[in-house]
Every structure is written in structure tokens, then in C-alpha cells.
Amino acid sequence: MNDRTALVTGANKGIGKQIARLLAAEGFGVYVGSRDAGRGRRAVEEIGGAARPLVLDVTDPDSIAAAAGQLDRLDVLVNNAGISPSLAPPAETTADDFRRTYETNVFGVVAVTNAFLPALRRSPHPRIVNVSSGTGSLTWSTTPNPQFATTGGGAAAYRSSKAALNALTVLYAQTLAEEGFKVNALAPGLRATDLNSRAAAAGGDPAEAAQGAVRLALLPDDGPNGGFFSWDGTPVPW
Incomplete structure (x- = not known):
């Protein structure tokens, strides 16, 4: 492995895979975190370089412990794994939907x-x-912003x-x-991934967002x- 190592969670597809690809191009030994071993191996084959698969389910304590036990040193951790199971407003979102979303997007990160x-x-x-989202900005949620003007209270979870x-x-x-840690959040913007239908329709290049994470x-x-x-380095209001 390269002297510098990185782990990207949820890296078998989408923005996560592009982040892993760019880090590998920067000379990192990159662990491609994936819940599914087969998908992780296929992503590693596509990425090449010093990429290697790491089975990691961010909602499974045993999986996390097993993965952590394989790394002696880590230089970069990218918490990319995330889900968006519902686009409903809070009054139409069940508590279970909130729990399931937080299990990956919040508790999994912790x-x-x-x-x-x-x-x-x-x-x-x-x-x-x-890897956060501009839709998580309370300022942008309460101030007119053309990016999110049509979302209202949707995708509450x-x-x-x-x-x-x-x-x-x-x-x-x-x-x-x-x-000596540097801990920061990234708003990648709407990208052509399968996270939700609106993002897929936006057509944004996941590789462009990945550049912001690598920065x-x-x-x-x-x-x-x-x-x-933001992906281009511009500060996003909280």
C-alpha cells in the first residue's frame, strides 16, 4: 500500500466511487468501503491503482469493528455513505423513515x-x-434560494x-x-446518482463533486x- 491511506464509505458507486478514484490518482492507497463484497470488488477493478475493497456496513457495529481492525493507520476518512428513502415532508414521514435515514446518515458517521x-x-x-448536502443548510432552507425553492418542507428525513x-x-x-485534525463538510450539489430521482434528473457529474471532497x-x-x-470551495451557510 501507498504510505498515505484513505477510506471512503459507500464507495462502490456514485460520488463515493469518484472520490475513491481521484484519491487513488493522487497516490493514496484507497479502501473502497461497500456493504456488498462483490460490488466493492467490481468498483476496485474499475478504479485500479492502489484501491482495495473493504466490506463495511455503516449501520452494523460488527462490520464496522471488523473493518477498523484491518487498518493500522489512516490519513483520510470520507464519510460518504448516505440514503434518502423518502422525499415527503415531516407530517407525511413516519418515525421509522426518520430512524432509518439517521441510522446511516448520522449514527453511521458517528x-x-x-x-x-x-x-x-x-x-x-x-x-x-x-459528505453533507446543501439541503441541510438551515439558512438556505429559510432564505429564498433558487437551488431549493421547489423543495419546501420535502425530504424532511x-x-x-x-x-x-x-x-x-x-x-x-x-x-x-x-x-491536528481537519474536519469539514461538503455540499456536493445535485448529481446524476441514484440517491433520488431529482438528483438523477439534474445530470450533474459526480466526478465534479468528488473534486471538492478531495480538495x-x-x-x-x-x-x-x-x-x-460547496464542491467548488465556496463556503456554504449553516
Whole structure:
């Protein structure tokens, strides 16, 4: 493996796979996190370079522990795995839909991050990138914004989970700052992935969003910490 290592969760497709591809091109040994071993292996074959599969279900404590046990040191963790099972407003979203969304988008990030902290602490320049969403911005949700003008209170479970992820980003950044960590959140924009039908219809290139994640993964020691940035590096309001 290359001296620098990275783990991308949910990396067998979409933005996650593009992030893994770009990190491999930067010379990282990249662990391609995937719940399904076969899909992970196929993604690794497509990515090439120093990519290798890592079976990792961010909602399964045993899977997380087994994956963490395979890494001695980690330089970059990209928490990319996420789901959006419902586009309904809160009054039409069940508590189970909220729980299922938060299990991956929030609790999974906490479980994975905490499990891999020992490996990250062995890096001289540890970086954590949380793939969030501009729809999780409370400012953009309450101020007219052409990107989200038609969403109203829709996708409540997903959007509120990303707002919670943004809060976690700040808290991890504050907690780990003295150890040299840089922890930031990325708003990738609407991309042509299968996360939801609106994103797929938008036609945005996932590779373009991935560039923003890699930029945060490669931050210098004087780079920002605890920030929320668009794929092009522009700060996003909380």
C-alpha cells in the first residue's frame, strides 16, 4: 500500500466511487468501503491503482469493528455513505423513515468515525470529510434560494439528517483540532446518482463533486477546520 491511506464509505458507486478514484490518482492507497463484497470488488477493478475493497456496513457495529481492525493507520476518512428513502415532508414521514435515514446518515458517521479514530490518530495529517448536502443548510432552507425553492418542507428525513451531520462536523472539528485534525463538510450539489430521482434528473457529474471532497482531504495544516463548503470551495451557510 501507498504510505498515505484513505477510506471512503459507500464507495462502490456514485460520488463515493469518484472520490475513491481521484484519491487513488493522487497516490493514496484507497479502501473502497461497500456493504456488498462483490460490488466493492467490481468498483476496485474499475478504479485500479492502489484501491482495495473493504466490506463495511455503516449501520452494523460488527462490520464496522471488523473493518477498523484491518487498518493500522489512516490519513483520510470520507464519510460518504448516505440514503434518502423518502422525499415527503415531516407530517407525511413516519418515525421509522426518520430512524432509518439517521441510522446511516448520522449514527453511521458517528460509529465509523469513532471506530477509525485510533488509526487516524497515527497519521501526521488526519483529515475527515463528511459528505453533507446543501439541503441541510438551515439558512438556505429559510432564505429564498433558487437551488431549493421547489423543495419546501420535502425530504424532511434526509435534509434534517444532513443538518445534524453538519452539527457533528463542527463538534468533531472542535474536539480534534488540537490533535491536528481537519474536519469539514461538503455540499456536493445535485448529481446524476441514484440517491433520488431529482438528483438523477439534474445530470450533474459526480466526478465534479468528488473534486471538492478531495480538495478537503488534501488540506494543508493551515487549512480550514469545521467548515461547510460547496464542491467548488465556496463556503456554504449553516
